[in-house]
Amino acid sequence: MMSRLDLFSPSYEVARRRFRDTANEAGATLEQHPVDPGADLTIDVATLGHANPRWAVVVTSGLHGVEGFFGSAIQLAWLTRLKSGGPLPGGGAIVLIHAVNPYGFARLRRTNEDNVDLNRNFLDTRDSYTGAPAAYAALDPFLNPASPPSLLEPFRLKALWHIKRNGLPMLKNAVAGGQYRFPRGLFFGGYGPAAATRIMQQHLAAWLGGAQRTIHIDLHSGLGAHGRYRLLLAESMRPSQSEWYRDTFGSEVVEPLDSVDGTAYDASGTLGGWAMRHLSDTRYRFVGAEFGTYPILRVLGALRAENRAHFFSRPDVGAFRRARNELLECFCPHDRRWRELVVAQGLAIIDQAVRSQTTE
Ligand SMILES: [Zn+2]
CATH class of the missing domain: 3.40.630.10 (Zn peptidases)
Known part of the structure; x- marks a missing residue:
């Protein structure tokens, strides 16, 4: 073998x-x-x-x-x-x-x-492809900034602040549970x-x-x-x-x-x-x-950076390559x-x- x-x-x-x-x-x-x-x-x-x-x-x-x-x-x-x-x-x-x-x-x-x-x-029915948990909508600006990823941004600190405020179980369900409202956002379930x-x-x-x-x-x-x-x-x-x-x-x-x-x-x-x-x-x-x-914070950070790079960076810039490599490492070390x-x-x-x- x-x-x-x-x-x-x-x-x-x-x-x-x-x-x-x-x-x-x-x-x-x-x-x-x-x-x-x-x-x-x-x-x-x-x-x-x-x-x-x-x-x-x-x-x-x-x-x-x-x-x-x-x-x-x-x-x-x-x-x-x-x-x-x-x-x-x-x-x-x-x-x-x-x-x-x-x-x-x-x-x-x-x-x-x-x-x-x-x-x-x-989903079972066509009309259920709609909406987002209220907590997701509140976190949308943090999760999905409409700009390229930045190495200078204190992502970890911001994330820890949200976790302290809401608790990790609540955040996991609200963020990763799926949403049908922000098509450029993380965990979008489609229309x-x-x-x-x-x-x-x-x-x-x-x-x-x-x-x-x-x-x-x-x-x-x-x-x-x-x-x-x-x-x-x-x-x-x-x-x-x-x-x-x-x-x-x-x-x-x-x-x-x-x-x-x-x-x-x-x-x-x-x-x-x-x-x-x-x-x-x-x-x-x-x-x-x-x-x-x-x-989990490294993985979430990788998902967020790659998503920003996908929508807001050119593929030939270093930030895009970095984000893609980090995503690959996070899902297949x-x-x-x-x-x-x-x-x-x-x-x-x-x-x-x-x-x-x-x-x-
Ligand atoms: Zn998976």
Whole structure:
């Protein structure tokens, strides 16, 4: 097996080619769904295993664009292991969905071509794409200044002041929970379903191939302790419902939505919430696997600076390059140890999910 470090691709194009090639060599059925007319940006789907599966394990990468560098590495690690004789248990299907937001992956953004956070874009009705939490609106001038990023600005101090004033849990929910009013702002959920959202909504049920039970692992990075992960549940649930997740993945890593000081926060329009509400022909279970990188203020600062650079800097200036590099570092650190850890842990989560399906 190739070294875990080699699994990290230098660009979206390379990642996509390696995903397709390795999936082919591993005997997968491949689909490509373009999100742009040029077809250079595609969601690629590899399906392996039984044609009429009893169960399915779904693994998505790059819902948040730039996070795809790390998610793609985990998917490639799994395919590479299978190709070199790794186990594919009978009776089920593995569905690997590569680069749900290919634009963001290719352009090193977390959002899509319309600055939309796709994990806030899966709303049930057209008229719900509106409004913003009052606290977000109040923070808009701080979060989204209409000017290029500045190295001189005391961002940390300002952020700490807001945290002291409002409390971190309240801020997390108000800021990161999603908004539908400031199209150039952070965590904008869109004014309607994005191309990628429609592709997922139209095809996800078919990719499951009629499986009666599904476990979906959605790979994310940027929140939590460096090199460690938490599994965030998609919806608030009773302790009896979350018990299955604790038994399968370990209670120390499973985090319900209502935990006050954890990694999770309440969000609208998430992929997981949508899938659990709509895919009623299968018993759908979902975790957002969130791998930590750097402290939350550094990550928020990186998101804010990159967003300002995107809208208000020219691409050839140093401030733009700095902002883009810092964003990439915050969502896919270069550190060898981090990269080895996340691939090993990502594979272990997929293995736990598969084992839970085969032993049930
Ligand atoms: Zn994410």
